[in-house]
Amino acid sequence: MSIADFLLALIAIFVAAKVCGELAERVGQPAVLGELIGGVIVGVSGLHLVNPNDPTIHLLAQLGVILLLFLIGLETDLNKLMSVGGSATTVAVVGVALPFLGGAALGHLLGFRLMVSVFLGASLTATSVGITARVLSDLGHLKDDESQVILGAAVVDDIIGLVILTLLSTLAEGGELSAIGIGKTIVVAFGFVILAIFIGSKLAPYLIRAIERLDIARGIFFASMVFAFALAYLAQRVGSAMIIGSFAAGLVLARTDKGKQIEREVHDVAAFFVPIFFIVVGAAVDLRAVAGENWRYLWIGLALTAIGIVGKVLAGYAALRKGLRRTVIGVGMIPRGEVGLIFAQIGLTTKLLNAGLYSAVALMVMITTLVTPPVLRVLLARAEKTEELGGVSELLMNGPYDDERREKPP
Amino acid sequence: MSIADFLLALIAIFVAAKVCGELAERVGQPAVLGELIGGVIVGVSGLHLVNPNDPTIHLLAQLGVILLLFLIGLETDLNKLMSVGGSATTVAVVGVALPFLGGAALGHLLGFRLMVSVFLGASLTATSVGITARVLSDLGHLKDDESQVILGAAVVDDIIGLVILTLLSTLAEGGELSAIGIGKTIVVAFGFVILAIFIGSKLAPYLIRAIERLDIARGIFFASMVFAFALAYLAQRVGSAMIIGSFAAGLVLARTDKGKQIEREVHDVAAFFVPIFFIVVGAAVDLRAVAGENWRYLWIGLALTAIGIVGKVLAGYAALRKGLRRTVIGVGMIPRGEVGLIFAQIGLTTKLLNAGLYSAVALMVMITTLVTPPVLRVLLARAEKTEELGGVSELLMNGPYDDERREKPP
Numbered sequence A, B: 001m002s003i004a005d006f007l008l009a010l011i012a013i014f015v016a017a018k019v020c021g022e023l024a025e026r027v028g029q030p031a032v033l034g035e036l037i038g039g040v041i042v043g044v045s046g047l048h049l050v051n052p053n054d055p056t057i058h059l060l061a062q063l064g065v066i067l068l069l070f071l072i073g074l075e076t077d078l079n080k081l082m083s084v085g086g087s088a089t090t091v092a093v094v095g096v097a098l099p100f101l102g103g104a105a106l107g108h109l110l111g112f113r114l115m116v117s118v119f120l121g122a123s124l125t126a127t128s129v130g131i132t133a134r135v136l137s138d139l140g141h142l143k144d145d146e147s148q149v150i151l152g153a154a155v156v157d158d159i160i161g162l163v164i165l166t167l168l169s170t171l172a173e174g175g176e177l178s179a180i181g182i183g184k185t186i187v188v189a190f191g192f193v194i195l196a197i198f199i200g201s202k203l204a205p206y207l208i209r210a211i212e213r214l215d216i217a218r219g220i221f222f223a224s225m226v227f228a229f230a231l232a233y234l235a236q237r238v239g240s241a242m243i244i245g246s247f248a249a250g251l252v253l254a255r256t257d258k259g260k261q262i263e264r265e266v267h268d269v270a271a272f273f274v275p276i277f278f279i280v281v282g283a284a285v286d287l288r289a290v291a292g293e294n295w296r297y298l299w300i301g302l303a304l305t306a307i308g309i310v311g312k313v314l315a316g317y318a319a320l321r322k323g324l325r326r327t328v329i330g331v332g333m334i335p336r337g338e339v340g341l342i343f344a345q346i347g348l349t350t351k352l353l354n355a356g357l358y359s360a361v362a363l364m365v366m367i368t369t370l371v372t373p374p375v376l377r378v379l380l381a382r383a384e385k386t387e388e389l390g391g392v393s394e395l396l397m398n399g400p401y402d403d404e405r406r407e408k409p410p
Helices: A003-026 A031-042 A055-074 A078-083 A085-109 A114-122 A129-138 A145-172 A179-214 A219-237 A242-254 A259-283 A292-316 A326-332 A338-349 A355-388 B003-026 B031-042 B055-074 B078-083 B085-109 B114-123 B129-138 B145-172 B179-214 B219-237 B242-254 B259-283 B292-316 B326-332 B338-349 B355-388
Strands: none
Touching (some): A003 A031, A003 A259, A003 B055, A031 A129, A031 A355, A055 A129, A055 A219, A055 A259, A055 B003, A078 A085, A078 A145, A085 A114, A085 A292, A114 A145, A114 A338, A114 A355, A129 A145, A129 A242, A129 A259, A129 A355, A145 A242, A145 A326, A145 A338, A179 A219, A179 A242, A219 A242, A259 B259, A292 A326, A292 A355, A326 A355, B003 B031, B003 B259, B031 B129, B031 B259, B031 B355, B055 B219, B055 B242, B055 B259, B078 B085, B078 B145, B085 B145, B085 B292, B114 B145, B114 B355, B129 B145, B129 B242, B129 B326, B129 B355, B145 B179, B145 B242, B145 B326, B145 B338, B179 B219, B179 B242, B219 B242, B219 B259, B242 B259, B292 B326, B338 B355
8 A cells, every 4th residue: 555545545534433423423323333334434335445454454443442442441440340350251151152152053053064153153252342342431431330341241252252263263274172272272361361460560650650760751651552562462472362451451550640641641642543443344344245146144144143132132131240230231242343253254264154154244243333332322321311210210121130139138 | 464563563663762762862862863773773774673664664654754744834834934935945956956966976986877877866865854853843943943944945855856756767767858747747846835835724724613613522633634644645646745745734724723732632643653754764774785795885875975965064055044054954954864765766676776876875864864963953052052142153153155244235
């Protein structure tokens, strides 16, 4: 790509993001929904102004989601997140298991062979924490208890998804799985997050004091960026996900006395890169792949979507803690993003998925991503009204699985 | 490049820029000198952590210099710049002519054929306004009259350089030059800047009022970025330079009532991208090409450097206006950057320059870039002292070509 093409792509990205984001907000939707639709308009299904497969655009989009999770981490209270750890874990495990089994069963029913069915199931597992976090943030609900469960579950979810990805890639490439290999993959992926937060929390205050003493221009800003990029890099190297590394970096730095300053300074740079990510997610949507003669895959895509949505909504009800709005949690887990597409791409390159099945997965990613923002908005608005009513109807709203009903009084 | 490699490169860039920039300031030099040396350390002559030829790194560096010139434009007063227009033009013309003739003469003396000699001369013509502007800005002298002349001359200079580049490329590819073709190239290149500033100044206030009325989140920031990128793109399309387009965008927006706000908001994003440019300029320096067996080209490189420095310093004395520190202007014009390297690269690909001559040009670019910051610093400090002394010794300092001596009293 020439620098002139690069500038044109950036112009298209920023204009689409701002115009469509603003239009979405005018009709009462989160800006991120507008950005995703803006991406569809300028991308491969529309004006072809943004090529999501261009290496540079792809890297900048990745940087955008890394910075987004860094920022979300900076705005997240680790103690609050830990306090919902149990609920987050059960939601994540159920939210991986149900869609996985459902997707695999669908593949089996349609007569695909085992590995293909397993791949379809696996592509339904991982929540795109980036999209959900943006929606919650756009709507001003990032600090809610439910949002903490969603964030925590999405992190656990992403790690489980990556473990499955590692194992499936081994199988797809003709390798064999051993119990030790599986155990190692799981321990490394989860161990990284725990170690990063533990060691990071000890080191960060010294790092910040050292930078302050050196009195470098914008020292804190660059040091925190380098810290986030380094943890993202390390996370990927040990088999975890980059966004989990930068999220951990944000969590750690938020606890230092420079947390607020870092949040403010990173915000301006994130404002540049984050829209690139959402526009690129939209731009990658290829509507032709499921249109016309490929109508059969359209139905498979819709069936996958239904399984994906039902599985995650039910997972919301697996939250342990009392008084949580479980539907909000479940809906918050619906969007599938990069990880789903990565599964699909590996399936395509290893010839397990044909172009039609690939597009069916892409359709599922697209619909789950696009339906979540408006639904979550309605649910959160309704919940707010309930709170104003004094919580009387919250029990009814959350249905028969609500804790207050299920749990026996002591 | 994988995203992991990309993160590593960014970490190397930021650490090198900040650590070396800080060390340079500790020894009283401008930060940009440290960043250039930091680039040499992490680049192809050193640790190989930053590959300046990677497409993404290259594009981000270009974006860095586009944003830098946008910022410099935002900090520049168009009226002040216009008031030194005459001096800037004469300095630019002499500063292109002398090094061009000197370089071509050197090539002729060394027995190269005409086109090779012309290429060597052409590679000495264009000042890297980015490096000089950073030095002046680092040292807090961006608003001086001399700095206005340098900026104006560098802009004219860059345009002349690009006209020569267009003409030489035509010749190198076997095309023929016509008087009409040459005239058109010149008119288009200069016409763009004048039109962009004229039309832009009329349009910008309406644009800003429209954005304000729409009340989009960060609307002014994104609108001004899009404006800068669009002018950069257009500039390149009509045969001018991208950095001239973004500089013009900055000049225009600085005159609106949101100028200061835009400057502040763009500053944070520029802080991310600008160091990438300077590190990449340093990283591209390949010390091996002029070492060892290639010692002959080392001498050619040093001869080119001498011609380049003398030519530009003499050009400083072509400034028309009275009371200017002409040595400061001449020294400010010394650094050659991207345009010089672009000439060299075209020469290499069209087989006019061999690897040795290419490296000789690269050495010239490197030395002219590295010597300017410290020399300019000394001159500006001395000039400050002179001012404190009441300007008594300024006449002596600036030598026999000073206006006060040359011009007869009326």
